[in-house]
């Protein structure tokens with residue numbers, strides 16, 4: 001396993017949206033490095049997000065997110081949010097020409 005670049009993780013955590021950090025410590029927790037989780041939880045704490053806010057976020061996500069067998073959430077194909085639907089769409093070459101149909105996982109923002 002590659003050594004975890006703590007500086008890089010710390011920089012990411014400082015810049016990340018609160019929503020993204022909340023997703024990472026809940027539905028994306030499986031497979032996350034314990035050190036990275038500590039950093040994220042410390043950052044959420046610094047931003048005034050409580051344990052109960054985190055638990056609420058987890059409950060809310062689990063109600064809509066598509067969960068994988070390991071308990072983590074399926075990720076949207078277009079961003080880092082958890083996907084809520086899977087739908088057929090066209091894979092487009094250069095973003096224009098439809099090439100072949102694919103199932104895309106979409107979050108609440110990319111559902112439409």
Ligand SMILES: [Zn+2]
Pocket residue numbers: 076077078079080081106107108109110
């Ligand atoms: Zn999305």
